[in-house]
Amino acid sequence: MSSENKTFPKQTLDTRGLLCPLPVIRTQDRIKDLQNGAVLEVVASDPGVLHDIPAWCRVHGHHLIETEQVGLDIYVRLRVCKD
């Protein structure tokens, strides 16, 4: 992944067991406390996040790095881009 990782250790957020839109809300609330450039990894069990977190990132201008499915767990990695 990109150089941002050097400055910001990856933050993680576990939303497994929550249904959309709660993982999106938790992501949004977590990002409020993160700095520009920080990388956040959200792990979820609701496949709805594959659609909703990228959509949320698009409307707020955050950068979606990648999504990954490992068994029942879904990982969404994003970089915080604040105005």
Added chain:
Amino acid sequence: MAHQRKAVALISGGLDSLLAARVMLEQNIHVEGINFYTGFCVEGHTHAIRKKHQLKPKRNNALWSAEQLGIKLHIIDISEEYKDIVINPKHGYGQNLNPCLDCKIFMVNQARAWGFMADNDFDFIITGEVIGQRPKSQRKETMPVIARESGVNDRLLRPLCAKNLPETLPEREGWVDRDALYGFHGRNRKPQMALAEQFGFTDYAQPAGGCCFLTDANYSKKLADLWQARGERKYEIDDIMLLKIGRHIRPAQNYKVIIGREEGENNYLEGYRKQFAHIRIESHFGPLTLVDGTPDQEDLLQAARIAARFSQGRDAGEVRVEICVPGLDNRFVNVSPIPAQELPKNWYV
């Protein structure tokens, strides 16, 4: 250049709120959306759980609206505070347990609290309400009630029906041009559809009843049953989530069973194993069953017989089940599946 005014738009994900926000953007207002999570929202939930819904492309309609509009959307979890609205609606319920008028007042008030706080500094609030659109909450008489009781007063603008309402502050101050607002009324959706076409919106959501499960008769019946069985009108978020899932069968006041109807529901119910007594079918293929309430040993055996009926061992003489109660050792027992005639219709909630 004139100072650009800022409006918070209540975005439900439906067409009306999408149009209302778009009308404001046309007038060069800075718009940001707000969407509330009450726990009863139709969005996502069952779609995420039940396979049959997964065939349809899933999307969060409020986020989709925001993308169409090119605005930010803030999703706020009000599920805890919202309980009081559902339990004690000052203005009563609609056709089912939907407290629409109190709900609107509460949401507009929450939008005010969010939008008018110093950091956010918005000037007014808009909704997609249309007079006469909904029999209980969107009537000419309820419009001023919402404005007044939410505390937003004349900073609440309804761009789609503003011409049928007294002038609001944004109109008086010239922040928006009243002449370019609309005078929609009644249940006819044609004007909205025409406006959608004009703005180039095609794939918008068309919710049938309302924006939440409380307008659903079956769902309301399950919630009423929960309150009746517990002897008080209270709920936890887990309760209302579970009301969306599985078959609910209540053999007695003190307990009910929740039986997964398919793999997705079983997976979801698995998440509640640590909180609830539950039954697994050992000898056959069968669903996971949660037991909600305060069942005694007899009740758990009865619950196991019901669970067995919904397994592939329904016609077998005996089915082996595992009964798990949090904090106790798991028990394996053989039970006979309950025959259809012993499972009265009125046990189904």
